[in-house]
Amino acid sequence: MKKYLFNPYVLCLVAFASLTSCSNSNKNTSRATGWQINSKEGGFQYNTNFKEQETAPGLVFLEGGTFVRGKVQDDVMHDWNNTPTQQHVQSFYMDETEVTNKMYMEYLDYLKSVYPPDDPAYANIYQGALPDTLVWRNRLGYNEVMTNNYLRHPAYAEYPVVGVNWVQAVQFSEWRTDRVNELMLEREGYLAKNSKYAVVNGETQGTFSTETYLNSPENVYGGQIDSLQGKAKRDSTNVFAKRSSGIIMPSYRLPTETEWEYAATALVGTREYNNYRGRKKYPWEGEYTRSGKRKNRGDQLANFKQGKGDYGGIAGWSDDSADITAQVKSYPPNDWGLYDMAGNVAEWVADVYRPIVDDEANDFNYYRGNVYMKTSIGEDGKVDIVGRDGIKYDTLSNGRIVARDLPGEIAMVPINENDTYLRTNFDRSDNRDYRDGDKGSTRYYDMFSDDGELDDSKRMYNAPENKIERDSLGNIIKQIDESNSRTTLINDEVRVYKGGSWRDRAYWLDPAQRRYLPQYMATDYIGFRCAMSRVGSKAKEKKTPRH
Template sequence: MPRILLVFCIILSVSCSNKRDYKNSSRATGWKMIGRTGGSASNYNKTTKEQETGPGLVFVEGGTYTMGRVQDNPLGEWDNTPTQQHVMSFYIDESEVTNIMYLEYLDWLKRVFPPEIDNYKYILTSAIPDTLVWRNPLGFNESMVKNYLRHPAFSEYPVVGVSWVQAVNFCEWRTDRVNEKILEEMNFTARNARYNVTGDKLFSTHTYLQAPTLTYGGSDSILSGGKRASKLLKYRNDSTAIGAKNISLYLQQKDGAFLPAYRLPTEAEWEYAALGLTSIREYNTHKGRKKYPWDGQYTRSGKRQMRGDQLANFKNSKGDYGGIAGWSDDNADITAQVKSYPPNDLGIYDMAGNVAEWVADVYRPLIADEYNDFNYHRGNIYTKDSRNPDGSFNVVTPNTIIYDTLQTGKLIPRQLPGELVQIPVDENETYLRTNFSTSDNRNYIDGDLSSRRYGNKDSQEARPMYNAPVHTARIDSAGKVHRQYDKSSHRTTLINNEVRVFKGGSWRDREYWLDPAQRRFMPQYLATDYIGFRCAMSRVGAKAIAKKKPRN
């Protein structure tokens, strides 16, 4: 072989052998991305996948819309002035949370926190809906008082008598139970462990991600009882395996297995989902406006198959909660079974009528869109994990449960056992920041010190913008409740940082309130027979699930 050809072949073979295969390597360093089986970049999942849709949820692709636009405002309150907002993609419950869903929550609390144990005696009672909301001094509603929550005939009806605080606690419980099931199905925990937990051995999603060994009370038989966990433990003990000592026996955030938290939807999200604007959008053009979650300007269907049928459960007129019995009736005098009426264009049921619904926001008359028009929400309270000087986490135990006393005199646990203790953020997180400066932002730019008005031009003493009544309650060492009703005659408003927005009309409301842009408020610790709720979940990753198709 000629010498020049031999040199060429050697160069070619060397260059071919030096080709790098970056398919399973880092684009930053070129190191192997071996995943959970070790390696220099172990535990990183290079391949990504779409977020799974959690139980009961419907996907809502985010976008821009006019929040607060109503066609009628006879009350003249002007608290829903139109403002253009953008919300990110999210998920929302297909229907309101039902009695049977809430009873599952109550049964779990009763089983895990037996009320006869002193440390637990207020946990179950703090979550039970107020069934007395059905009573009326001039009405005979005792049947609903006794039956509405627990009788199987009402199992698929929306739960009512639930305060905003109780709704938030349900969402947190639901998050942990869904993720606990995922953890077991991935064979990290012992089979059926979730059915046999006790108050001192509980799963918390946040605790598991931050300090997994504190989950389930640190029980190795649960935490490492799954087949996959056992396999990982065996691999980590293999001294010949590359990176074996760096293997984590627990799922981590970067594994992408857990779902984001269930929560109450923000006001902007709820209104956007209720409108279901897809029916007035044709590719990149908008056509028309929507007054209701359905198309058209009337509450009865114009479709041929169901012409004349009511599209929501609401109060038609004075003394008319359903219409004359028969064909034109809306089939409900109080609440109706969920999914009794057609869904909106997003596939979401009962976004008008049936029950009004709690949303996450603290109420203010105006939306401060000049400060933010992206994922608008008033009510942020930022916290952080409480840690000891040595860096260890503090976890709530059955002996360290803290109960808050509501203005009604009822006790409610601040956190449940198994959760990491939360404290307000401080200067360590806020110093020299430009985006936030305090832990509690419910009053931001509307009622805080910088936005208060003065009593008169000669006075330097600031007067609060919102001086709502302050009712107090405390429980003494003997367990007796002491309530103090605010009788001041100088109160000028009912607005404070503990009133929350609720949206949508209900079975008790006239057609006026069915417009998704309408908004009302109520103290977060009170409940009624016409307010329920549904959960939402943030979307992580891509804005859309399906790829956009070309018009032609």
Template sequence: MKVKKIIALQLMLSMMLVLGFASCSKKSSSKNSSRATGWNVDGKKASKKQEAGPGLVFVEGGTFTMGKVEDDVMHDWNNTSTQQHVQSFYMDETEVTNAMYLEYLDWVKNVFPPTDEKYKDVYNGVVPDTLVWRNRLGYNETMTNNYLRHPSYAEYPVVGVNWIQAVEFAKWRTQRVNESLLEKNGYLKKNAKTNDVTAEQNFDTETYLATPTSAYGGNAEIVLPGKKGARKAPKSGKNGTAAEPKNIYAQRSSGILLPEYRLPTEAEWEYAAAADVGQREYNIYKGQKKYPWSGSYTRSGKRQSKGDQLANFKQGNGDYGGIAGWSDDGADITNKVKSYPANDFGLYDMAGNVAEWVLDVYRPIVDNEANDFNYFRGNQYTKNKIGKDGKIEVITTDSIQYKTLSNGKKVATSLPGQIAQVPVDENETYLRQNFDKSDNINYRDGDKQSTKFFNFADAESTNKKANEGRDMYNSPKHNVSTDSLGKMVRKYDQSSKRTTLINDNVRVYKGGSWRDRAYWLDPAQRRYFPQDMATDYIGFRCAMSKVGAKSEKRKTARN
């Protein structure tokens, strides 16, 4: 009996020792312990998974055949097929609607009132061109007067927006979403984004990250320290002095702020529109889709909706939607978003409704030999401008920067509260292999090295007369300037020697619209249009890069 008690006691002691070692092991490998040094890392837990921004759906990246795989009946050879890979990203579920864009207009009008002479160009620069509906031989005044603002068109895609305006909308959306996230997490005064925002007190994500005390014009009543920061009285150290609080403002490492909203690249848009993931078998695609949906026809083959058109488009001369009482696609111009089924990524209207701006500068070829990973043409690298005082320079109400369009209209490209940007210089490009200048639009195409007249000995020649007429793309050069009296002077290029419309200011747009025949519904089709002009058939949607893992779901083997 005594022997049994001794054995039981020994077992209990051994179990206590094991548990003690286990608890020590757990302490030494706590979540706040660095896996690199073993030091305790005192920091707030950050979210490891990126949340999808408002309006966005996840598109898992992968490899695909970019370009047309059907016969090229137009023989323009501007979309020959190439193998490309895109990283995972997020994309707007629908095209940006009139209601979404009106929210932007209302914000700009409230913060930069057009009645103030100083800000009139800010508001006027973001207003869509409603005159795009007018036609010399057509009566479209109903759309001219009502399409943007009438509630009946609220959920229709916005049109009359040029590429520059679309980019500025995406920037604005970034600031408003991150502003809301900071408020939600206690870093900004509640409702300041509506009650306290002014032209002088405007929020910008990059300014907040670089110098939080400069956000909202430096108003400390709006920009608050975090919950673990200076709201609590700092504890005194061993020597009696109070330690300064650290990391009291949100940072990138906090995991709160989202990457920027932007236009999708051409590769991203085409990949998302084709949605070949819907016909995947293991790690290969079973053929290439002709449209964003499966099959070679524009009508549904499903039993419940057999015969219904899967997009709205022009079906023939004088036929934009069929006959009364039995309309083929239910629309004659654009249609309410989500009126047609989504593709296999859950994206609506990737064919029909409106064509869409993408980020790329147009060139007739896609140079996959130079790059086949996240392909994009149009990089113009910048850096923060440093003032004479050695600090970053923040835009004020007196230094708003505008871009004057070819028609003389001004669009604000930087607003108060944002950090002024300048091109990168030799300090960033010296001995780099990946880029050697700020503007890379013409890399391997359109620069001097690409022309047949190129002379290696005269590569850096700045003699304009010697190089005149030797541009890769000899496009019209319109000019808008202001005379000494402040009057606008428009100079239209009337030269008869121009050979192309392609230049560094034309952008790609993708997808067929309500004005297009079915031929243009193919996601691989690509066309171009001047970035500062708008139409009644081009709209846009936003995208956002994904940080972290490629997939949101753990892959499991298929048996």
């Protein structure tokens, strides 16, 4: 009689393989119908192997949580407009550094290649994206070296871009989204290798738009996407990627004010168990702007104006190594790993400015500025794609012309009463003045009156209304509001900017400080950085036992 010896290691291997097989089988079998998911024969296709969101280029992950937003330091400006409120922020990603000149130059190069300025149909696209280099000029200062060199000279390549208004920052973020998703699709085999260069090199007349790809992929690249398909996907069931593929990244965007303040304050470094240890005056610990560490004791921790006529200190070891802006990463990062969250340049955020934060209405992902839009559907029932002759431009209040939608993108329109009928969470498209500045917020409002309109003198925010019009020849006519009855500069097109800059004193380095400018204005001290929402789990790593 034969005796069989059983190796315990072999048994473990067989058991593990069996469990793995069962696991793979289960996740590809529908718990709703029992049908196979991702079957080669067809049926429901879904990315069952997705683990978590990939960190996109340039970004740092920030785990969300609760914190007290608002000013707790001395309010020497006497404009207590950011009173402390407890808020909760979802996990998100933010740029490690401010957007640099080199990053923005890549954007300009793309626009110039794809939409040549000498083509009459595209004349205003490139011009509308150009930073205003004249912001460096001063009536009593010689700054022409920055006017002529700061944006383009390689000596300033890794310096933060300035002269960019809020609208331009938003459009850069949209462009960046498309370029990154184009790269992701190429990497995963949905697009042929180096297809991302086809548009720039003039090999195809169309361009790539993320939303167009998701809603009407056959119209991407001017309808020539078939020639740019990845070989591995041509005969596959998954010819095009979808949101359910888990490959398409969420949009790059400007951070909300709450996100920015949460990121800059970086209380994660002072966390003890389930509490924060004290408050922080700056993005770093301590009450001073100089380092107390033995290795670099006395070094400035940010680039800011130290006093009247003092933009960097006395030349030598004790200065901040910058007179205007500084190269990014010149100073230590905060506890999130983010650089220059104080000093260097102030930064645009997404929010419309209002003096108060209405935490009674919301304390979760607080943001003022929502304008809900939807895709435009044509008479044929298909989405409207912006064509060469369908580009629409906005004329900003200062006369600058910017493209609203680029060719190849989906046209967007405001939601209407059919979309909001019997809804309780929103009832209109434009919510920028919700509960603060709309006619229902003023003490003069009478909801039962026949005429719901209010004259300008009784509105809560009756900022000047400068108008831009064009005559029959297309010439711009500027009409400045010279009324003496205006009581504020606040309207729905002023945006918050946060953080101190190279022009600011240390007071403005406090992450809770907030200021505002019209969204069409650009300066030599405001830049920006991008953010991206986190999808899926709150944390990237599983929680470990405390003991």
